[in-house]
Amino acid sequence: MSQTATSARVPLVEYLVIDDGDPYLVANECTSCGARFFDRRNACASCSGTEFTRVRVASEGELRTFTIVSFAAPGIPVPFVAGVVDCDGTSVRGNVVNTDPDPDHVRVGMPVRLTTFPIGTDRDGTEAIAFGFEPADHHTSTSTDAGSE
Amino acid sequence: MSTSDDIWILGIRMTKFGKHPDRDVVDLASEAVLGALADGGVTMKDIGVIAAGNLMNATAGIGQQLQKQVGQTGVPVYNVANACATGATALRTAIMAVKSGEVDMGLAVGVEKLSGAGLLGGGGVAKADGDTWEPSGRFGAVASTDGRIGTNTMPGVFAQIGMEYGHRYGGTTFELFARISEKNHAHSTLNPLAAYQKQFTLEEIMGDMMISYPNTRPMCSANCDGAAAAVVTNGATLARLSGEQQRRAIKVSASVLTTDPYEEACQVLPNVNTLTRNAARIAYEQAGIGPTDLDLVELHDCFATAELVHYDNLMLCDEGGAVDFFESGAPWRDGTTPVNVSGGLQSKGHPISATGIANVWEVCHHLRGEAGDRQIEGAKVGLAHVIGLGSACGVHVLERSAA
Numbered sequence: 199m200s201q202t203a204t205s206a207r208v209p210l211v212e213y214l215v216i217d218d219g220d221p222y223l224v225a226n227e228c229t230s231c232g233a234r235f236f237d238r239r240n241a242c243a244s245c246s247g248t249e250f251t252r253v254r255v256a257s258e259g260e261l262r263t264f265t266i267v268s269f270a271a272p273g274i275p276v277p278f279v280a281g282v283v284d285c286d287g288t289s290v291r292g293n294v295v296n297t298d299p300d301p302d303h304v305r306v307g308m309p310v311r312l313t314t315f316p317i318g319t320d321r322d323g324t325e326a327i328a329f330g331f332e333p334a335d336h337h338t339s340t341s342t343d344a345g346s347e
Numbered sequence: 348m349s350t351s352d353d354i355w356i357l358g359i360r361m362t363k364f365g366k367h368p369d370r371d372v373v374d375l376a377s378e379a380v381l382g383a384l385a386d387g388g389v390t391m392k393d394i395g396v397i398a399a400g401n402l403m404n405a406t407a408g409i410g411q412q413l414q415k416q417v418g419q420t421g422v423p424v425y426n427v428a429n430a431c432a433t434g435a436t437a438l439r440t441a442i443m444a445v446k447s448g449e450v451d452m453g454l455a456v457g458v459e460k461l462s463g464a465g466l467l468g469g470g471g472v473a474k475a476d477g478d479t480w481e482p483s484g485r486f487g488a489v490a491s492t493d494g495r496i497g498t499n500t501m502p503g504v505f506a507q508i509g510m511e512y513g514h515r516y517g518g519t520t521f522e523l524f525a526r527i528s529e530k531n532h533a534h535s536t537l538n539p540l541a542a543y544q545k546q547f548t549l550e551e552i553m554g555d556m557m558i559s560y561p562n563t564r565p566m567c568s569a570n571c572d573g574a575a576a577a578v579v580t581n582g583a584t585l586a587r588l589s590g591e592q593q594r595r596a597i598k599v600s601a602s603v604l605t606t607d608p609y610e611e612a613c614q615v616l617p618n619v620n621t622l623t624r625n626a627a628r629i630a631y632e633q634a635g636i637g638p639t640d641l642d643l644v645e646l647h648d649c650f651a652t653a654e655l656v657h658y659d660n661l662m663l664c665d666e667g668g669a670v671d672f673f674e675s676g677a678p679w680r681d682g683t684t685p686v687n688v689s690g691g692l693q694s695k696g697h698p699i700s701a702t703g704i705a706n707v708w709e710v711c712h713h714l715r716g717e718a719g720d721r722q723i724e725g726a727k728v729g730l731a732h733v734i735g736l737g738s739a740c741g742v743h744v745l746e747r748s749a750a
Contacts, residue, residue, distance in 0.1 A: 208480045210495060212487025235614060237485035244609040263514055263616070265506035266560035267498045269466060274494030280503055282511070282616045289612035291497040301521070301560060306514035317495065320479045328495050 210317060210328040211236075215254075221314045221329065222257050225288060226250040234288050256286035257312040258334060264306065266299050279304050283331050295330035309334040351583035354442050354599040356745070357452070357592060358387020361705040364573035364696035365542040366462045372401055372574075376413045376458040379576035379701075383454070387578040388592050391418030394578070395450025398425045398440035400433035400457040400700035409458060422450075431649065433457055434575060434703025435604065435733045435741025441579050442602045451584040457700035458574035465570070468501040468736075497616075502559035502567050502650055504736070507616055509561070509652025512659070518670035519655065521561040525552045528566040528651040528693055530679055535690025537721035542571040542696030566651035571696035575704035594748055597711045600634035600728075601744035606737075617736050619653070623660035626742040630730070631662075634744040638662045641684055642726035643713055645706035647733045648691040658686070661732060661742075680723065688713075688721055703741055706731035714747040 209216050213224050213236045225234035230247035234255075241248045264281030267274075279294035281304075294310060297303045310331035317328045360382030362375055376399070384390055399410030410424035429436040434457030441453030480489035493499040513519030529549050535541040547565055555563040585596055607613055607622040631637055638661065646661060648654035655669050663684050664672035672678065678686035689695045689709040692702065710729035712718045727747045734740045 208482075208489055210489055211492065212482060233609065233611070237614075238487070243614065263507040263511035265498065265503045265510065265562075266557075267494070267500065267503045268557040268559065269502070270494050270498065270500060271466065278494060278498075280494075280498040280507070282497070282507065282612065287611075289615045291615045293495065293497065306510060317490065322479055324480055326480050326489050 206323060207325045207327055210326055214314070214327065214329050216314065216327050220257070221312065221327070223255040223290060223312065223329070224252045225255050227253045255288050255290065259283040259285035259290065259310060259331070261294065261304070261306055261308045261310050261331070262289065264294060264304055266301070266304070281331070283310055293330040294332070296332035351581065351586065352446070353582035354445060354602065355580050355582065355585050355596040356577050356599060356707070356711055357389065357580050357585065357588075357596050358383040358385070358578040359576070359704070359708045359711050360386055361540060361575035361701065361708045362573050363540045364571050364698060364701070364705070367460070367572040368462070370572070372404070372409060372458045372460050373412050373416055375460070375572060375574035376401075376409060376456050376576070377416050379458065379574035380413060380417055380454065380456050383576040383578050388589065389452065389578060391420055393452050394420065394422060394454045396423050396425070396441060396444040396453045398427055398437040398453065398455045400427045400429075400437040401459060402428055402430065402433050402699045403459060403461065413456065429739040430735025430737045431647065431697070431699050432604070432703055432733045432735035432739035432741045433700040434705070435743065436703070436739065437700070438577055438579070438704055438707065438743065439602050439604045439741060441577070442599060445579055445581050452578060452580045454576065454578055455704060456574065456576040457702070457704050459698035459700045460572045461570040461698050462572050463570070466500055466502070467570075468499045468504065498559070500559060501736075502562045504617060505650040505653045506559045506562050508619055509650070509655055511616070512656045512669065516667040516670070521553065522549070523670060523673070524561050524566060524651040524655065525549055525563070527648070527654050527673060528552050531648060531654075531687050531691035531693045532565060534680055534688050534721070535694035538690050538695060541690040541694050542569050543694045544690070545694070562650050562652055566693060568649045568692035568697035569694065571698055573696060573698035573701045573705065575701045575708055577704055577707060595715055596748050597714050598746040598748060599743060600636070600746045601630035601742065603630045603633065603742045605629070605740045617738055619734050619736075619738060620656060620660050622738055622740045623657060623732065623734060624662070626732075626740045627661045630742040630744050634746070636728060636744065638684070640728050641730050643685045643688055643710060643723045643729045645687055645689060645709050645729070645731045648687055648693055649697060651693065654686070654691070657732065661730065680721070685723055688723060703733040706733060707743055707745065710745050714745060
């Protein structure tokens with residue numbers, strides 16, 4: 199496949215859309231039961247239906263759970279925050295980024311939003327883009343509780 | 348179903364869990380099998396079917412390798428693999444064969460050599476400099492996603508499972524999870540077959556190396572070597588055996604294996620709750636008992652964060668009440684529902700395929716009144732639970748013989 203000047207960026211995963219304005223995630227939604235999946239499908243795990251449509255997933259959500267990984271496979275920088283975000287009813291797996299990876303700065307229930315960042319460039323000069331979730335609640339760092347939601 | 352169709356464990360044995368550098372998987376499996384046969388007062392000639400599990404080398408045919416050392420009788424071998432539920436799957440397979448009426452006696456064995464295996468579940472192929480990004484796999488990923496899109500490591504996955512429970516019901520803290528580990532390590536001091544029999548203070552547990560918050564190293568299951576095996580039979584066959592064999596036989600009042608039914612998010616973070624709850628519900632129904640009848644429970648505490656959610660999943664407490672259940676002291680060995688008096692996977696160790704039979708052995712040991720210093724006095728009914736990610740859940744309910 200020939201490379202063109204405009205294809206200098208690729209998403210880390212196929213379900214991250216980076217060439218249509220603000221980046222967003224897409225899911226394969228089962229047309230019969232509405233179950234959503236991020237991987238290539240043979241059929242639906244919920245109802246065995248075989249037709250899917252691509253739907254845009256909300257880019258803001260609530261951190262439903264997390265862990266702070268201090269010990270990982272070789273080559274993976276630690277510590278990092280891994281979690282699951284409830285994006286308006288669709289659960290998304292991702293890292294929590296742009297915050298200190300410690301329990302004082304990350305808490306379950308915190309509002310987060312999608313963000314993207316480059317993870318490297320290949321031989322052809324193509325940059326790979328990954329996604330994560332960053333804190334969306336700027337009130338947490340203020341000195342008063344008055345603004346809490 | 349008549350009494351003659353009941354399923355019984357006639358003989359059962361686990362090896363010492365720990366480091367066995369001078370012994371291979373066949374050595375360990377042989378010790379467990381020969382021990383279980385002797386315990387049941389039978390030989391390989393009595394066995395009509397073998398179900399064998401060894402996850403780390405699942406294609407090697409551990410069942411036939413074992414036969415070549417302890418008895419090639421020509422009976423069918425089912426080599427099984429079901430993640431951390433492999434041992435329970437082997438047991439369940441032998442039970443199904445006996446239950447079907449095809450054989451009178453079956454042998455189940457699980458063995459693993461895991462010492463020094465390190466972190467399980469993580470990794471992926473790193474991209475070498477100069478390569479080009481090419482999408483591959485079901486997510487069309489151009490590079491490994493482990494560590495970039497969440498974590499695949501077991502301590503990290505189960506940490507999230509415990510933290511999620513806390514988000515739903517509240518009351519969980521790093522200290523609470525550490526205290527669950529403190530209990531299991533305290534219990535292990537009475538178990539000579541445990542890989543580690545070391546008591547830890549709460550401060551030591553919380554101050555140890557953090558693996559994946561909130562799980563520190565002592566809050567993670569111990570990789571080690573070990574094997575366990577069981578001989579199962581039906582009531583009609585047991586009735587023809589000696590009074591001593593009948594007295595020591597343990598009734599399998601429920602044997603259940605489940606997988607996870609589809610729910611939102613279950614392919615994003617493994618849902619270990621629903622399939623465990625389903626297995627428990629079926630098991631209590633089969634056995635005709637409820638959770639309050641249990642004298643002891645061996646549950647799959649692969650991480651401290653996992654033990655908490657399974658109090659709830661096995662219905663040892665009201666829904667959402669796992670924290671209160673622990674705070675009440677119930678799961679300590681002198682509590683109302685002792686949990687993991689063996690020391691659990693955090694200290695007894697977790698040689699994957701052996702675990703599902705070793706948990707059953709622990710319960711049988713108490714029901715027979717043979718557990719020595721750690722005996723739960725007067726134990727009549729117990730439950731053994733394991734879960735393997737992917738997922739598979741095994742639950743066995745065991746009852747003391749009335750004979």
